[in-house]
Amino acid sequence: MKRNKIALAGVGLLAAGALALAGCSSKTGGDTTPTKGGDSKAIIKVSGNEPENPLIPTNTNEVGGGKILDSIFAGLAYYDAKGKLVNDMAESIKVDDPSDLTIKLKEGNTFSNGEKVTADSFINAWQYGALFSNKQLNQSWFSDIEGFSDSADSPLTGLKKTDDYTFSIKLSNPVAADFSQRLGYSAYYPLPEAGLKDMATFGENPIGNGPYKLAKTGAWQHKIQLDLVKNDTYKGGRQAKNGGLTFVFYASADAEYADLQSNKVDVIDQIPSSAQQTFESDLGDRAVNQPAAIFQSFSIPGNLEHFTGDEGKLRREAISMAIDRAAITKTIFNNTRTPASDFTSPVIAGWSDSLKGADVLKFDAKKAKELWAEADKISPWSGKFQIAYNSDSAHQAWVDAVSNQLKNNLGIDASGNPYVDFASLRKDVNARSIKTAFRTGWQADYPAQYNFLQPLYxxxxxxxxxxxxxxxxxxxxxxxxxxxxxxxxxKDYQQAQELLLKDLPAIPLWYSNVNGGFAKGVNNVQFGWNSVPLYYEITKG
Structure with missing residues (x-):
């Protein structure tokens, strides 16, 4: 979801050795949402991915775990279908000046174990997430708060409790206006005392304060499914209209689409390559194809041989210009993707298709070959170029297509490097042990350009x-x-992106629509601005 490294996939069809230039156009957008009611106790089965890590808000930055956390927890605010910030646990979020905020909480909210949600629930959770020795993946989300350190244990001195339901935030940088918009992101969720006392146990059986809770201890069956039921103590705006959710962890997009067609799963949020050309006609009004805040790319580690210094700069430019994004988005994705012209998304305010230096994202095989030859003068190319991807989502088609184009346009040995699943790929990426390029992408945490730039670069x-x-x-x-x-x-963000276009820490590929569908008898399905279904709205029967 709004997660740093997205596990969801693009999909498509690749003819052997070359792109098959076929493809009919697809509809985009449109309201496919039924309005019929249903059984308020029905359990909704939805597609998911095995979370990369235990379910701790400050240590989860990928889609599979993110979708679950957002169902279990409630923060100060949440984002509605259009990306608007709506107060949840907060009565008010007040920007006092460019470096100061005051948070007033609603009284009477509790975690599912009965513990009250207070100012301490947020302050203590944030202190845990920011502490250097805890090594949380979302640690940098607290970096603007006074007292933060990324190299030594240091408390967030900028967090001050006024009373049980009020606290203030002092920032070390004058970014309060943007910071207030981040507060719907899961890194800022509160934690109960039980979690802070035993985080290892808590990560397997989290106790939240959101619209759902774990069905029972041990409800997370690893690599199989996770079961949630409605949390009747939640008083916020995301009231569940169903009895609960079962996140089914699929090994492939084909498997979940087959289950959808046989009504064994209720909602899926990706379409496999085998169905990309036909899913809209197959599902009719139950098909979903709409714009979302999703950016796709692949990244090349800066320490790889041939990718450092001036040689590396030339090779990155050559690789980018050797990719025919328009052909791939038409043939592989059936026009459900749009070639990238920047590092954000067209659904985000400030997006641009005319940045200085954006020519590096345009297909030019001749120029690409010239740049590659210039790099060879510095150090002759050796070895092969590979792009790592996770096989549990439908990435192989586009990776093969890009590899074929690099092979044909640069005259190099290029191929995909499949990992068995997303967690395995992320393990090597996080450990900095990966020795190839690797697929990356971003599903926005909150609807702002800053979110597409700061966390990644x-x-x-x-x-x-x-x-x-x-x-x-x-x-x-x-x-x-x-x-x-x-x-x-x-203007500042666009100038920052112009630097990225020179350095290319990631190779922008395309912006994604969210493609998905829902089963017969399932109603009130709506996908939000960030491509995630609003699970609490879904009914069945």
Missing amino acids: STKASSNDTDYSNPDFDKLVAKGASESDQSAAT
Whole structure:
């Protein structure tokens, strides 16, 4: 979901050795949402991915775990279908000045174990997530709070409790306006005392305060499914209209689509390559194909042989220009993807298709070959170029297509490098032990340009998978976050992206629509701005 490394996939069909230039156009957008009611006690079965880590908000930054956490927990606020921030546990979120916020909580909210949700529930959870020795994947989400350190244990001195239901946030940078918009993200969820006392046990059986709770101890059957039931103590705006959710962890997109067609699963949020050309006609009004805040790319570790210094810069440019994105999005994705022109998404304010330096994203086989030859003058190419991807989602088709284009346009040995599942791929990426390029992508955490830039490319950021660092980029992104005027912020972010176009820490590929579907008898299915179904709205029967 809003997660740093998305596990969901693009899909398509690849003819052997070349792109099959076929394809009929697909509808995009449109309201396919039924409005019929249903059994309020019905359990809704939805497709999912085995979470990468135990279910701890400050240590979950991928889609599979994110969708579950967002169902179990409630933060200060949440994002509605269109990306609007709506108060949840917060009575008010007040920006006092560019560096200060005051949070007033609603009284009477509890975790599913009966413990009250208070200012301490947030302050203690954030302190845990920010502490260096806890090594949480989402640690950098607290970096703007006064007292934060990414190199030593240091408390967040900027968090001050006023009373049981009020606390203030002092920022070390004047980014309060943007910071207030981040507070719907899962890193900022509260934690009960039980979680903080025994985080290992808690991660397997989390106790939340959201619209759902675990059905029982041991409800998470690893690599099989996870069962949630409605949490009757939740008083917020995401009231569940069903009895619960079962997240089914599928090994392949084909398996979940087959289950959808036989009504064994109720809602899926990806379509396999075998059905990309036909799923809309197969499912009719039960098909979903709409724009979403999803950006797809692949990244090349900065320490790989041939990818450092001037040689690396030339090779990255050559690789980018050797890819015919338009052909792939038409043939592989049946026009459900759009070639990227920046590092954000067309559904986000400030997106641009005319950045300086964006020519590097346009297909030019001749120029690509020239750039590759210039790099060879520095150090002759040796070995092969591979793109790692997870086989449990439908990535093979586009990886094979890109590899074939690199092979044909640069004259190199290029291929995919499949991992058995998303968790295995992420393990090597997180450990910095991966020795090839690897697929990356971003499903926005909150609807702002800053969210597409800072977490992925700022120095030491939580999802900076290649350890990219450019001080000028860091300054521009920080400046954009401090601007009170949106147009000024947009200018800063676009200038920051122009630096990314020179350095190419990731190779932008395309923006994704969310493709999915729902079974017969399932009603009120709505996919949000970030491509995730609003599970609490779904009914059946």
